[in-house]
Amino acid sequence: DAKTTQPPSMDCAEGRAANLPCNHSTISGNEYVYWYRQIHSQGPQYIIHGLKNNETNEMASLIITEDRKSSTLILPHATLRDTAVYYCIVRVVWGRNKLVFGAGTILRVKS
Amino acid sequence: EAGVTQFPSHSVIEKGQTVTLRCDPISGHDNLYWYRRVMGKEIKFLLHFVKESKQDESGMPNNRFLAERTGGTYSTLKVQPAELEDSGVYFCASSQASGPEKLFFGSGTQLSVL
Numbered sequence: 001d002a003k004t005t006q007p008p009s010m011d012c013a014e015g016r017a018a019n020l021p022c023n024h025s026t027i028s029g030n031e032y033v034y035w036y037r038q039i040h041s042q043g044p045q046y047i048i049h050g051l052k053n054n055e056t057n058e059m060a061s062l063i064i065t066e067d068r069k070s071s072t073l074i075l076p077h078a079t080l081r082d083t084a085v086y087y088c089i090v091r092v093v094w095g096r097n098k099l100v101f102g103a104g105t106i107l108r109v110k111s
Numbered sequence: 112e113a114g115v116t117q118f119p120s121h122s123v124i125e126k127g128q129t130v131t132l133r134c135d136p137i138s139g140h141d142n143l144y145w146y147r148r149v150m151g152k153e154i155k156f157l158l159h160f161v162k163e164s165k166q167d168e169s170g171m172p173n174n175r176f177l178a179e180r181t182g183g184t185y186s187t188l189k190v191q192p193a194e195l196e197d198s199g200v201y202f203c204a205s206s207q208a209s210g211p212e213k214l215f216f217g218s219g220t221q222l223s224v225l
Contacts, residue, residue, distance in 0.1 A: 034213075043115070043202050043216030044154065087154075098144065098167060099214060101154040 004088045009106040012082075018075040020105050022088030025069040031092050033064060034099065035073045037084040044087065044101075047073065078109045113137065115217035117203050123223045129191040132220045136185070136205030142166075143186050144206075144214065145178060149199040157201075160186060193224045 005023040012018040024033065035047040048055055048062045050071075055062045061074040075082055087104040116135045124130050136143045145157040157176070158168040162183035171178070175194070180186040190197055200221050204214040 038154075041218075043204070043218050044214075045216065046213035049213070098156045098159055098170075099146075100156065101146075103153055 004090060004102055006086075006088050006102065006105045008103065009108070011108045011110060012075075012078045014080060014109055014111045015077055018073075018078040018082065018107055018109070020073040020075075020086050020088075020107065021070065022073070023070045024088070024090045027068050027090050028092070031090045033062065033068075033071050034089045034091055035060070035062065036087045036089065036099070036101075038087070038104075039081075039084040047086075078107075080109050080111060083107060083109045115203055115205050115215050117201075117217035117220050119220060120218065121221045121223075123225065124193055125225050126195055127192045129189065130193055130222060132188045132190075132201050132203075132222070134186045134188070134203030134205075134217060136203070137207075137215055140205035140207050140215075141183070142206040142208070142212075142214075143180060144204040145186070145188055146202040146204065146216075147199050148202070148219075149196070152199075154202070157188075190222075193222075195224050198222055198224045 032049050032051050034049040036044045038044045048060050050062045064071045085104040085106050087101050089099050118133045122130050141162050143160040146154050148154045156170040159166045160180045163180050177189045200219040202216050202219045204216040206212045206214045
């Protein structure tokens with residue numbers, strides 16, 4: 001699976017949008033971009049995934065560049081409960097389906 | 112619908128002892144994964160079951176670790192004998208089918224080997 005690069009940490013003001021970047025310049029055509037997060041002392045939680053098109057669900061939006069070499073996770077109105085480690089993962093979804101976690105980005109939402 | 116449940120939530124054992132962790136996946140989920148996070152390190156894949164069969168066990172660290180999923184329902188991960196470096200949080204996850212599906216994770220078992 002392709003490797004990803006994320007900033008180690010970011011701060012965001014409560015109520016503002018949190019934009020978390022991810023570089024995946026070696027992504028292959030059959031790899032999806034997934035985002036998970038881990039809130040302290042809980043298991044990782046799925047947020048969103050996409051292949052080429054931008055995606056939105058009740059938690060977040062995922063913007064993937066046209067060349068697919070980078071993406072941005074957007075939390076539109078961050079709350080204190082969104083403080084967590086956010087993982088960007090690229091993954092081939094046929095065959096071996098394991099997720100490969102990197103170091104992620106620590107997002108601190110501050111009041 | 113119940114989520115992925117793991118038992119125990121915490122376990123403290125001495126080096127050389129045996130510990131068995133249990134994972135109950137979401138009902139109907141054929142895929143079951145084990146991961147672990149050792150202190151200060153990233154979350155690492157251990158193995159993947161499809162029903163009762165081991166699909167991928169490339170992440171199992173050594174033969175002190177034994178995972179089973181009899182009947183394709185719950186799974187156990189046994190560490191025997193436990194070593195200090197086995198301390199960490201062990202996560203279980205499940206998913207319904209192959210493809211671009213999402214994994215649902217349990218809250219993990221915090222294992223401390225003294």
